[in-house]
Amino acid sequence: MKVSLFITCLCDTFTPDVGKDTVQLLERYGCDVDFPANQTCCGQPAFNSGYKQEAIKAMKQMIRAFEASQYVVGPSGSCVQMIKEYPHALKDEPEWRERAQAVAEKTYELTQFLVEVLHVEDVKSTFQGTATYHPSCHMTRLLGVKDAPRILLENVEGLHLIELPMKEDCCGFGGTFAVKNAAVSGQMVDEKAQHIDETGAEYLIGGDMGCLMNMGGCMSRNKQDVKVLHIAQVLNSQ
Amino acid sequence: MGIKIGDKPYAERIQAGIENSFMRQAVSSAQGRFRSGRLKAAEELGDWEDWRTLGEEIRHHTMENLDYYLHQLSEQVEKRGGTVFFAETAEEANAYVQEVAKKKQARKVVKSKSMVTEEIGLNEALEKSGCEVVESDLGEWILQLDEDPPSHIVTPALHKNKEQIRETFANKKGYTKTDQPEELAAFAREQLRKDFLEADLGVTGCNFAVAESGAVTLVTNEGNARMVTSLPDTHIAVMGMERVVPTWEELEVVVSLLTRAAVGQKLTSYITALTGTRLEDETDGPEDFHLVIVDNGRLKILGTEFQSALHCIRCAACINACPVYRHVGGHSYGSIYPGPIGAVLTPLLDGYEDHKDLPYASTLCAACTEACPVKIPLHEHLIRHREIIVEREQRGAKSEEWMMKGFAKWASTPAAYKMSTKMARTAMKPWTKDEQIEKGPGPLKGWTESRDFPAPAKKNFREWYKQREKRRGEA
Numbered sequence: 179m180k181v182s183l184f185i186t187c188l189c190d191t192f193t194p195d196v197g198k199d200t201v202q203l204l205e206r207y208g209c210d211v212d213f214p215a216n217q218t219c220c221g222q223p224a225f226n227s228g229y230k231q232e233a234i235k236a237m238k239q240m241i242r243a244f245e246a247s248q249y250v251v252g253p254s255g256s257c258v259q260m261i262k263e264y265p266h267a268l269k270d271e272p273e274w275r276e277r278a279q280a281v282a283e284k285t286y287e288l289t290q291f292l293v294e295v296l297h298v299e300d301v302k303s304t305f306q307g308t309a310t311y312h313p314s315c316h317m318t319r320l321l322g323v324k325d326a327p328r329i330l331l332e333n334v335e336g337l338h339l340i341e342l343p344m345k346e347d348c349c350g351f352g353g354t355f356a357v358k359n360a361a362v363s364g365q366m367v368d369e370k371a372q373h374i375d376e377t378g379a380e381y382l383i384g385g386d387m388g389c390l391m392n393m394g395g396c397m398s399r400n401k402q403d404v405k406v407l408h409i410a411q412v413l414n415s416q
Numbered sequence: 417m418g419i420k421i422g423d424k425p426y427a428e429r430i431q432a433g434i435e436n437s438f439m440r441q442a443v444s445s446a447q448g449r450f451r452s453g454r455l456k457a458a459e460e461l462g463d464w465e466d467w468r469t470l471g472e473e474i475r476h477h478t479m480e481n482l483d484y485y486l487h488q489l490s491e492q493v494e495k496r497g498g499t500v501f502f503a504e505t506a507e508e509a510n511a512y513v514q515e516v517a518k519k520k521q522a523r524k525v526v527k528s529k530s531m532v533t534e535e536i537g538l539n540e541a542l543e544k545s546g547c548e549v550v551e552s553d554l555g556e557w558i559l560q561l562d563e564d565p566p567s568h569i570v571t572p573a574l575h576k577n578k579e580q581i582r583e584t585f586a587n588k589k590g591y592t593k594t595d596q597p598e599e600l601a602a603f604a605r606e607q608l609r610k611d612f613l614e615a616d617l618g619v620t621g622c623n624f625a626v627a628e629s630g631a632v633t634l635v636t637n638e639g640n641a642r643m644v645t646s647l648p649d650t651h652i653a654v655m656g657m658e659r660v661v662p663t664w665e666e667l668e669v670v671v672s673l674l675t676r677a678a679v680g681q682k683l684t685s686y687i688t689a690l691t692g693t694r695l696e697d698e699t700d701g702p703e704d705f706h707l708v709i710v711d712n713g714r715l716k717i718l719g720t721e722f723q724s725a726l727h728c729i730r731c732a733a734c735i736n737a738c739p740v741y742r743h744v745g746g747h748s749y750g751s752i753y754p755g756p757i758g759a760v761l762t763p764l765l766d767g768y769e770d771h772k773d774l775p776y777a778s779t780l781c782a783a784c785t786e787a788c789p790v791k792i793p794l795h796e797h798l799i800r801h802r803e804i805i806v807e808r809e810q811r812g813a814k815s816e817e818w819m820m821k822g823f824a825k826w827a828s829t830p831a832a833y834k835m836s837t838k839m840a841r842t843a844m845k846p847w848t849k850d851e852q853i854e855k856g857p858g859p860l861k862g863w864t865e866s867r868d869f870p871a872p873a874k875k876n877f878r879e880w881y882k883q884r885e886k887r888r889g890e891a
Binding site: 185187189190191192193194197198201213215216217218219221223224225226227228229230231232233235236238239243315316319320346347348350351352353355356357358359360361362363364365366367368369391392394395396398399 | 430431434739740743744776777778779780781782783785786799801802803804805806807812816817820821823824825826827828829830833834837840852854859860861862863865866867868869870872873875876877878880881882
């Protein structure tokens with residue numbers, strides 16, 4: 179099975195380890211992973227700020243980059259969901275809409291791909307420690323990926339999961355929201371960090387780098403002793 | 417009062433909200449109660465998603481045929497002795513009510529809770545023409561005594577605690593007892609009883625009007641709406657033009673959705689349906705009944721991509737689910753319609769000029785869309801508002817516009833993208849300490865005021881991948 183990695187601009191720039199773990203994880207299950215080098219950013223920062231025309235330029239670049247792929251897999255619910263939005267965003271350009279539809283249909287979030295396409299529920303990984311999982315909003319509410327991360331994490335040997343209080347609540351990231359409404363965003367992430375603290379977990383696990391950077395940045399500022407991990411890092415841990 | 421509350425700019429309102437720790441505590445605990453109530457009531461019903469779909473279909477069908485149902489409604493109301501007035505604007509609606517009050521030589525008006533009368537500023541209009549207006553919903557009465565606007569569409573005084581309420585009662589009405597809710601409520605009841613008996617005119621809102629019978633329904637918990645509609649000789653109901661259902665059958669569905677989504681109740685204490693004036697052989701009801709159907713900007717939403725915003729049944733489930741609302745409170749929105757639905761509706765009804773910041777007061781987490789009992793895609797409407805603000809209204813900040821133009825260039829030119837991710841670490845070096853940026857430049861300034869930002873990695877993913885491929889090729 180040929181899989182193209184959609185790295186996301188955040189993982190590419192800030193957490194390349196997440197990309198490495200994603201590649202290794204997929205290869206472990208027999209996927210032939212390639213990395214289309216002309217991929218950039220999904221366009222979400224512009225799209226969610228109302229700059230649709232600017233976002234469309236990014237979308238078209240991404241469509242060109244992934245058109246030839248059999249499957250596209252990315253370690254982010256939010257960025258994958260953005261690709262799912264492409265056909266709708268390009269509805270006024272029939273040719274591009276069709277091309278967008280083809281890419282959207284073969285694009286999956288990592289845990290979704292493992293569970294729904296590869297039918298893997300136990301990745302045979304081992305990770306010692308207590309952790310809490312934050313289900314990010316776009317992954318759960320928009321992309322509809324609710325169970326896959328939980329199923330996979332529950333099967334990780336040695337991992338003790340503690341439920342995060344008010345886990346459905348947004349961490350306050352919201353892309354450009356964290357910049358435009360920084361003060362409100364700061365209050366939201368503070369509350370989230372408090373809930374993480376209440377669990378007593380050593381690790382915070384999530385499936386979206388943006389949210390993790392937000393929560394991690396807050397806990398770093400608060401000198402909270404919680405390590406932040408992307409789910410790919412835990413699933414690829416031996 | 418009108419839809420807009422206060423003149424403070426958005427940033428100041430938000431800051432004031434954040435600093436009001438008491439209000440935030442009150443909002444947070446109320447949200448918790450409402451949310452768990454809603455989820456429990458939904459679970460109890462069993463097939464909540466089917467109910468939501470049905471609710472959406474009913475509202476959609478009604479909006480698609482609004483002219484038909486409003487016509488039917490007005491015919492039925494008139495057949496049963498009522499008078500119907502279509503008001504295009506807030507001014508027209510107020511002028512009509514003032515005119516009725518004048519004809520009746522009304523001096524005292526009692527009201528039950530109604531958001532649309534807040535929207536059109538009816539109290540001020542009636543006071544201007546010499547009437548004394550008394551709000552009889554407990555929350556609204558407290559706010560009226562305090563001259564404070566509502567901060568929530570279902571529980572308008574959500575931002576106040578019992579101690580503050582006791583103080584208000586003591587200062588404005590000479591209350592001498594404790595801040596026990598029972599004592600406070602008993603005092604309000606005692607005070608309001610006199611007003612009910614003296615009132616010449618009763619004004620209510622309308623949760624839903626039933627087109628097939630001309631009935632106006634009111635959903636309450638305090639029973640005050642029954643006093644307002646049965647004691648004074650004249651009853652005026654004011655409704656937003658979208659608040660109609662075809663028949664009793666649809667009413668059952670939307671009321672079930674409303675009470676469950678709003679407060680987690682199967683039904684509220686009182687659901688009142690009022691059909692026409694008092695007939696000769698009847699003992700109850702007003703001699704004179706008027707239904708004022710208010711457009712005030714709604715008609716122009718019909719037929720647009722925002723039409724589903726008119727589906728709203730004013731349950732506030734989106735407000736109760738919203739994490740932004742929790743931290744800033746209702747007054748921060750600067751509109752009597754706060755929260756996600758307020759951020760969608762307010763610019764539609766009152767324009768972008770005063771409300772262009774509202775669509776950005778959301779992380780687009782979609783908790784609102786998920787909570788909405790009639791499936792309004794609230795977060796999508798917020799994005800669409802942002803597009804209009806930027807593209808049609810040209811109201812985006814210049815600096816942001818340049819940044820986004822730069823973004824488009826960057827994201828559509830792989831060479832530029834590759835170069836920048838490679839250079840990111842070096843570029844951020846002046847601000848980096850121990851792999852964290854504690855005080856960032858430009859757009860990162862706000863972020864780093866309350867949290868750290870990570871330094872870009874030493875080697876980005878694509879470099880690692882390229883080297884791996886190279887090694888593999890050599891092997």
